[in-house]
Amino acid sequence: xxxxxxxxxxxxxxxxxxxxxxxxxxxxxxxxxxxxxxxxxxxxxxxxxxxxxxxxxxxxxxxxxxxxxxxxxxxxxxxxxxxxxxxxxxxxxxxxxxxxxxxxxxxxxxxxxxxxxxxxxxxxxxxxxxxxxxxxxxxxxxxxxxxxxxxxxxxxxxxxxxxxxxxxxxxxxxxxxxxxxxxxxxxxxxxxxxxxxxxxxxxxxxxxxxx
Numbered sequence: 001x002x003x004x005x006x007x008x009x010x011x012x013x014x015x016x017x018x019x020x021x022x023x024x025x026x027x028x029x030x031x032x033x034x035x036x037x038x039x040x041x042x043x044x045x046x047x048x049x050x051x052x053x054x055x056x057x058x059x060x061x062x063x064x065x066x067x068x069x070x071x072x073x074x075x076x077x078x079x080x081x082x083x084x085x086x087x088x089x090x091x092x093x094x095x096x097x098x099x100x101x102x103x104x105x106x107x108x109x110x111x112x113x114x115x116x117x118x119x120x121x122x123x124x125x126x127x128x129x130x131x132x133x134x135x136x137x138x139x140x141x142x143x144x145x146x147x148x149x150x151x152x153x154x155x156x157x158x159x160x161x162x163x164x165x166x167x168x169x170x171x172x173x174x175x176x177x178x179x180x181x182x183x184x185x186x187x188x189x190x191x192x193x194x195x196x197x198x199x200x201x202x203x204x205x206x207x208x209x210x211x
Contacts, residue, residue: 011152012159015127019163022116022123026171029109033178036106041185043074048192051078055199060084077102077189081196088201095193102189106182110175117172124164131157 009016047070054063064082067075080094135153 008159011155012163013127013130013156015123015130015160016163018123019120019160019167022120022167022171025112026116026167026174029112030170030174033109033174037178037181037185040074040106041181043070044077044185044189044192047074047078048189048196051082051196052192052199055196060200073101073105077193078196081193082200084200088197091197091201095197099186099190099193103182103186106185107179110178110182113171113175113178117168117175120164120168120171122164124161124168127160127164128157131155131160 009020012019047066050066051063054060054066060082064079067078067082069075077095077098080091080098083091083094131153133153134156137153
């Protein structure tokens with residue numbers, strides 16, 4: 001089967017090489033983003049719950065300590081909501097900036113999937129055109145038609161088309177999955193942060209009212 005796949009790849013013409021690179025990049029991004037979402041989403045939910053439990057028990061220091069046990073890009077998102085030394089408006093601005101940084105982290109490298117999903121069909125189409133040109137060139141050289149004359153060129157065209165579509169489908173499907181997952185994670189995070197802000201400033205005695 002490996003030999004057959006290798007032969008099939010080579011029959012698709014030179015456009016199969018950029019499609020192979022696209023495929024490798026796609027799966028690299030897919031595996032990296034899958035690891036991020038599978039580990040980060042539960043961590044954010046667990047951290048939000050732990051912070052809220054500490055706030056409800058009146059222990060803001062414990063809530064901050066819980067945040068410091070996480071990596072900076074995770075802890076900073078919640079630490080801004082717990083800073084009652086300044087006004088709520090200031091805390092909201094800090095929280096929003098940190099949330100925007102989290103948006104960038106969650107959606108990092110997804111542009112690669114979107115670009116590959118858009119470009120791959122056109123690369124495959126280029127291979128289709130080259131294969132058809134090759135078929136007609138063979139007819140011109142032989143001075144005759146027939147399946148045996150054009151088979152090689154048509155085969156190249158069909159293989160390139162199929163490869164381009166396969167790469168594009170995988171890239172676009174995974175792109176949509178990760179964008180949806182990122183949006184859902186961010187929506188849940190926004191609700192959690194608003195709840196923590198409300199509880200932190202409403203329940204904290206002597207919380208600042210002005211910067």
